[in-house]
Amino acid sequence: MEDNFLNKNSYLSFDATSLRDLLVDRLNRGKVFTDQNYQGSNLSSLLDVVGFTFSTLMYYLNKTASESMFSESQIYENMNRIVKILNYNPVGRLGQTVPYKVTATSIIKSGNYTIPRYSYVNVGGVFYSINQDTTFTKSTDDDETIDAIANTYLAYQGLYDEYPLYTASGIDNEIIFMSLEEDIYVDHFNIDVYVKRFGTNKWIKWTRCSELFLYSSDDTVYEVRFNQNKKYEIKFGDDINGKKLDQNDEVSIFYLRVSDKVSGIGPNVLGDSSLISYNSIRYVNILTDTSTTYENFLTPYQLNYIKLNNDYPSTVFTPEETVDSIRNNAPKTFRSQYRLITSNDYESFLKSNYSLFLSDLKVVNNENYTANYIKYLYDLGLSEPQKDNRILFNQIKFASSCNFNNIYIYMVPKNELQQYITPPQKEIILNGLQETKTLTSKIVPMDPVYIYVDFYIEKVDEYPIIDNINLSKLLITKSSNSRRSDSSIKSDIDKIFKKYFSREVNKLGQLIDIFQISTDLLNIDSVERVQTYRSDIDTYLEGISFIFWNSTYPEADAKVFSQNIQLENFKYPIFNNIQNLFSRIEIVEKNMFIKAADF
Secondary structure (H helix, E strand, C coil), X not given: CHHHCCCCCHHHHCCHHHHHHHHHHHHHHHCCCCHHHCCCCHHXXXXXXXXXXXXXXXXXXXHHCCCCCCCCCCCHHHHHHHHHCCCCCCCCCECCEEEEEEEECCXXXXXXXXXCCCCEEEXXXXXXXXXXXXXXXXXXXXXXXXXXXXXXXEEEECEEEECCCEECCCCCCCEEEECCCCCCEEEEEEEEEEEECCCCCCEEEXXXXXXXXXXXXXXXXXXXXXXXXXXXXXXXXXXCCCCCCCCCCXXXXXXXXXXXXXXXXXXXXXXXXXXXXXXXXXXXXHHHHHCCCCCCECCHHHHCCEEEECCCCCCCCECCCCHHHHHHHHHHHHHHCCCECCHHHHHHHHHHHCCCCEEEEXXXXXXXXXXXXXXXXXXXXXXXXXXXXXXXXXXXXXXXXXXXXXXXXXXXXXXXXCCCCCHHHXXXXXXXXXXXXXXXXXXXXXXXXXXEEEECCCCCCCCCCHHHHHHEEXXXXXXXXXXXXXXXXXXXHHHHHHHHCCCCCCCCCCEECHHHHHHHHHCCCCEEEEEEEECCCCEEEECCCEEEEECCCCCCCEEEECCCEECCCCEEXXXXXXXXXXXXXXXXXXXXXXXCCCC
């Protein structure tokens, strides 16, 4: 009996050839058929089909058996398929962005002008494009910097390209699969769609939306999905949720090609580069059809005399959303149903859609803002905290005169060269929230309070003085039998501090775990003791002693801690001058006399 049955796990040992051989052997034992032994016979061919079909099915079984659960999936393809059930669209690649300012030279006479979308500049072989029509007024015939544009808009790294013209079949929820080469990266948020209805001669720009089911049958909207193959799908409506494409409608897609190999640029690198006009026959027709009567587009000749420069550095290229990020964001998005109500809704939406230039953020209501942030400023001694420079700037530029019942968003830029999120980045975020936020809510972007951290021992009867931080340092005792060099130990310490205080790890309202940092230092090979030392009073303190101070009001907010401290939700930690940390660390031998502070 056992000879007729295989062990229940035996299928794992078979491939196509071994399964075919097993089938041939069983048929030979039966002594009924003989054709299985002759290659090219019908029965032999059938056995080949069965064997290789089995092998293919086994491949997919092995690949997906442990990947069918949302909580366990680790392969991007499988996770992307799973969250499609939740109507979650993962975020694809995001290219660099940079705020720019425009100078119109004297060749451009006074008047109203519009810079046409997709115009670009060439900076040493790297291209930055403008993704929207930009209208401005030149008031003089001289060279003039256009204040209305200056650092209000973003230029996007890359060049726009046209996808081959698509003719619609007229089916419900028609999908266009963008088949591009593997090495072509598309900026996730810069895919524009234009439709020319059959029987008309006019292009219409359709609007991108997050979910078609939120729209009516008259809305000309489309949905973009970054699919499991890391390609883009453009989905249209069905005349119930979103307008349907009719048969023979023409669809034109423009997308921004970006690169992951281009380094970011610093301030002033655009260097008054001249704008170059995007040009193609279809583009010219679309630009004409989709412009308004008051737009006076600059000609290719005139664009030569429009100069771009930048006061801020660019962001960096961001790869597609990871599996862990999707696992974290998809349930939150599903719960919110693309409506922003709670603080968690806002935070999930912003982290998912604006990770290109956001490192961290906190969303608070008016009660939290008043009870914590405004109270904090009052406690610092500000009699009119609403007139603080950063608060006043954000209130005037981005909010109405109303200063109550708002939603406040504290944002930390991803680029470490930026101190604050730039005005155009804030504008883009606010515009992106308009469609889904609560109707009566006013969104106010806020800048975080940066709390700087450094080694410090507090002197008796002395208020912490920032100018004295160089008098304190970290003292490390290494074991007497250690053969490690001092520089090697310092390098390990440097890595721990840089990892702990990096933009990728730090969070607003973070717990500064001094005990954990001390433990990590003691776990370094050859380190036996960690102390903080102050030279002017010749005092040693066991463990780490930090000073924390407000970078804007150091004289009013500076405190010393040698135990864990929980920052408030609007405070963000930065280790002071961490690039020169080596100079603040001293390594001593174990047998040296180490004096302990007398407390």
